[in-house]
Amino acid sequence: MPSIYTKDWYDELKGLLNRNEEVQKHAPRGKLKALAELYGDGQSPYLPDGQKLFFVVHLDDGKCTDYYEVDQPPPRKECDFIFVVPATVFEGVAAGEVDPVEAGLKGTIKITGDMRILIKHAELVNVVYEVYSKEVETTWPKGKPPY
Amino acid sequence: MAAESPAVPVRLANGAESGLASIVQQYLEQDLAEFPDKRRLARRLRGRLAMTAKDYETTVTVEFGGGEITIWDGERAPLDASIVGPYWGLTRLLQGRANPIVEHIRGRLHVRSSLKRPLFPLHVHNLMKLPPEEGARRPALAWTLAAAAGILAAGGAVALVLWLN
Numbered sequence: 001m002p003s004i005y006t007k008d009w010y011d012e013l014k015g016l017l018n019r020n021e022e023v024q025k026h027a028p029r030g031k032l033k034a035l036a037e038l039y040g041d042g043q044s045p046y047l048p049d050g051q052k053l054f055f056v057v058h059l060d061d062g063k064c065t066d067y068y069e070v071d072q073p074p075p076r077k078e079c080d081f082i083f084v085v086p087a088t089v090f091e092g093v094a095a096g097e098v099d100p101v102e103a104g105l106k107g108t109i110k111i112t113g114d115m116r117i118l119i120k121h122a123e124l125v126n127v128v129y130e131v132y133s134k135e136v137e138t139t140w141p142k143g144k145p146p147y
Numbered sequence: 148m149a150a151e152s153p154a155v156p157v158r159l160a161n162g163a164e165s166g167l168a169s170i171v172q173q174y175l176e177q178d179l180a181e182f183p184d185k186r187r188l189a190r191r192l193r194g195r196l197a198m199t200a201k202d203y204e205t206t207v208t209v210e211f212g213g214g215e216i217t218i219w220d221g222e223r224a225p226l227d228a229s230i231v232g233p234y235w236g237l238t239r240l241l242q243g244r245a246n247p248i249v250e251h252i253r254g255r256l257h258v259r260s261s262l263k264r265p266l267f268p269l270h271v272h273n274l275m276k277l278p279p280e281e282g283a284r285r286p287a288l289a290w291t292l293a294a295a296a297g298i299l300a301a302g303g304a305v306a307l308v309l310w311l312n
Contacts, residue, residue: 104166105205105234106165106166107165107166107168110166111169114177115170115177118170120242120277122238
């Protein structure tokens with residue numbers, strides 16, 4: 001039962017992604033590096049207003065090889081995808097309260113990258129959402145969304 | 148080569164802030180940059196098509212202006228065509244796994260076009276769908292070779308009959 005945004009939480013997510021056959025089935029082949037840039041929006045108790053949190057996810061032939069937080073983001077051109085997300089929205093996704101497809105279509109989550117890969121592997125978004133919201137047992141020490 | 152198929156800029160209209168508009172803009176920009184055939188097709192297209200993900204109440208209009216494509220949030224009248232349906236139905240179209248007319252007949256999508264441009268949704272679909280992968284191209288190549296062999300064989304048979312007579 002790791003707390004959100006802890007190393008144990010990232011490790012548990014990584015393990016769950018790698019044990020899920022649907023992730024393997026729908027993930028793109030080859031190596032991909034994605035950057036998530038979360039920003040405090042005044043509502044999240046985990047990320048103060050205006051502060052940022054970055055984590056990087058590496059995929060290799062459908063396997064998550066790395067999932068870690070960084071103090072400084074890697075150069076944007078090194079990343080295949082960049083997701084810019086308000087902290088409450090990310091936490092809402094992790095809690096199963098926010099549909100990431102809706103957040104993506106409405107522009108609440110800003111996505112930059114090769115959209116051909118994203119469209120071709122669109123099913124992966126729902127699969128990952130299932131993992132985040134239903135499989136990982138997140139502990140919410142400062143409260144669970146909606147706040 | 149560049150002179151044969153010049154770039155077709157794809158821009159977001161002022162105020163287009165939805166994620167769908169951004170995804171379509173980046174997607175078209177990337178796809179057109181890679182494929183000269185698609186650039187040629189894009190330059191020939193004129194008109195506006197609206198796509199609506201009904202389950203997420205999100206609509207964008209793609210305007211083809213010959214040398215430029217503009218993406219708007221919402222419906223931008225006058226429209227030459229529209230495609231309305233669930234998000235997954237639209238995604239399947241873009242993935243090239245479905246055809247707009249077949250999906251309309253099956254009732255999965257609602258496809259409408261103006262009398263002036265009845266084939267506009269098909270032309271836009273041809274432009275916007277993902278190109279088939281290498282593996283998927285092989286059957287088409289095999290069929291082409293088989294058809295060519297068949298035509299040559301038939302031609303040879305006709306020539307043989309004529310020669311014998």
